[in-house]
Amino acid sequence: MTETRKVAVVAGNRIPFARQDKTYRHASNSDMLTAALNGLVDRTGLGGQEVGEVVAGAVLKHARDWNMVREVVLGSKLAPTTPAYDIQQACGTGLEAAILVGNKIALGQIDAGIAGGVDTASDAPVAVNDHLRNVLLDLNRAKTYPDRLKVLARVRPKDVVPEIPRNAEPRTGKSMGDHAALTALEWGITREAQDELAYRSHMNLAKSYDRGFQNDLITPYLGLEKDQNLRPDTTLEKLAKLRTAYGKGETATMTAGNSTPLTDGASTVLLSTDEWAAEHSLRPLAYLTHSQTAAVDYVKGAEGLLMAPAYAVPRMLARAGLTLQDFDYYEIHEAFASQVLATLKAWEDPIFCKERLGLDAPPGEIDRDKLNVNGSSLAAGHPFAATGGRIVAALAKQLDENGGGRGLISICAAGGQGVVAILEK
């Protein structure tokens, strides 16, 4: 095999994230992804041009959107000869898409590609229930009128009740928040620490808007210019007053303030080789150098649902020959403040690291001032598949602005999974 090529992150674009059932309530996944993609094409001057591949996905997707990304490309300003495919790895979708594009670039299969993700919690797919679905399929198979009538007679009043997608793990029936609440208890994560992290997320995101950092990362959409969930005027006192949303009784610590809300939005990232970038008068912001996925067995309770990144990062560090302290920035997706804090605590815990990760010494503490310096999901919101693209683009730009450095990305995902990566410049 020939030597692999460097994978540059060249540009990123997203639409502001909107709270569920607000500004984007009538926008479909395809609408939002097209808006984000066209913004990227406009910014990079790729209108009418072909790129190697567009890879994106959505977690909550309508059945009719089976070929969503290719359809989006056809409706976009890119050349219609650009191939595309859909992927889905829950909240890891966006980052996984970037890794897949990056791998093809590294292997020389393509020179440039666009990774993205989109999700809507408002325009959710509502399906007929399984019983009615079977009746309708049988109706389709029935050949004669009497047969069709016989099948139709099986329709029952309860069949009007549709199947609505639940924000719950299929194997435990518990919501992600309920799972995170258990992990918070196990790791002794306090309400105060969670509120503090949420507060910093809002402050950091607000500051990034104030200094114009987001200007070339976002294209306004449907009149929205900033993330709708951002509360620049929130205070620790206000956060402390919120009622708990997950867990029970006096041991509950998780609120709507320190958990991410359901959100709508889309993001995209352009990756390429140095040469391709130069040919298109573009400049590498940073390079995608390492990535790793991991999964944990949360079903039997042996590990917390959102703890997989705690496993993935040390494995990636070992392969990269780096320590946890060798980073200038840490982008740990804030699914819940408690998830971030439990992950950080786990990396400092010698017993966890020895018995569960098989490490002689824990990776240790990180400098909290380097964590999510431009805000993260608690402030921006978290349209599941769109988060990866938001983080990759923002971290690449931050590294570029810094004149170089190294950043860690860590994203936890449903099903007990984690997707992590390193950007360097």
Added chain:
Amino acid sequence: MTDRYQTFTRTPLGQTLVKNLGLPDPTPLQRWVQGSPVIDGPVIFGAIAETDAGKAIQALLRDIGASFSTATEGVASIGIRPKALVFDATGATSTAELTSLQRFFSPVIRQLAPAGRVIVVGRTPELAASTEEHVAQRALEGFTRSLGKEVKRGATVNLVYVAPDAHEQLDSTLRFFLSPKSAYVDGQVARIGTGPLVSNDPSRPLAGRTALVTGAARGIGAAIADTLARDGATIIGVDVPQNADPLRKVISRLGGTELLLDVTAVDAPQRIAAHAQEQHGGLDIVVHNAGITRDKRLANMRTDTWDAVLDVNLRAPERITKYLVESGALKDGGSIIGVSSMAGIAGNNGQTNYATSKAGVIGLIQALAPKLADRQIRINAVAPGFIETEMTAKIPFTIREVGRRINSLQQGGLPIDVAETIAWFADPASAGVTGNVVRVCGQSMLGA
């Protein structure tokens, strides 16, 4: 959980029906309350011969301030209702001396007070000096087990086997069996060996000790935590994060610390040890109470159902015990207590997984007792029968009624009954008590 039938039998109409129809007549059992004496009535002591054990028994009776006499003749005629009958049978060197059992008990057994106690003290048969002595001592078990089924009104009958030269170890065990703390322990055999003499304050025997209780948030586990704390222990309550709230309530009531983890987690033993060392400087008592049931007939048993029960009930205690002992987190002179079950002894329809795990707990106790002896660490188990808990409240009515009544006391036990038995094992003064599996089942007919 109230036993409605038992409440009904206490009414005048209920009494009439019970007497005339020969229905079960469960006497409400007496439970120990703080500050009350070990025994609140006269004790009659009898013996085959004058022995060291007999002397130790009489010294204890004096110690606890019991009014006791050594003669049975005339007891019935002067109207004394003894609260306890204690018989020293360690002097039985051959079957000829067994006659004295009948001579002592027959005239007086009818006079035994409600919630009375019968204790027979024998010599550990395996350690007998001769074949004849072995036979005679082994025979005692048939006597006590039968008498347990004959005595009424909440009375219990238990046998204590004491090893040669272990008579000084009798105190804590006799206190337990004489007192209302053993209300639901009936027809059992306790074995006492030699050990270091520990003198402590019997009103707070666990003062200065730290006790770990798994599954401490509710039910029997919460009762164990309460009881050990009552006896002076500092509690480390362990439960799964799902039970954080009830666990917090238990710990804030008792003091001590809480530790939220799943005992089956790969690092649970290390976490427990680290917590105990850092917060309390180590452990003296470990109670493996956490347990689950996932009942299915074997033909319908799924692998995960089987594994879940064995993981929690057996593998977790096995791994945690091993690590706590090897790491030194459990101090020398400590006490480990397993929770087995009647199902682990008798087996139960639909509980192959549960009974396997609970019989395994007995194996753990028997295997480790001799190995841990050189560090004076003791390991014992309780095997609860039908105990009134949230879990048994969910059993269908008829099965529950049968479960409650098919024992000598004709009622279910309470979590406190299991807890008191564990407190006896935990007591440092029980230094000679190891390798025991004592049922807390009201002398259930299952697996007896």
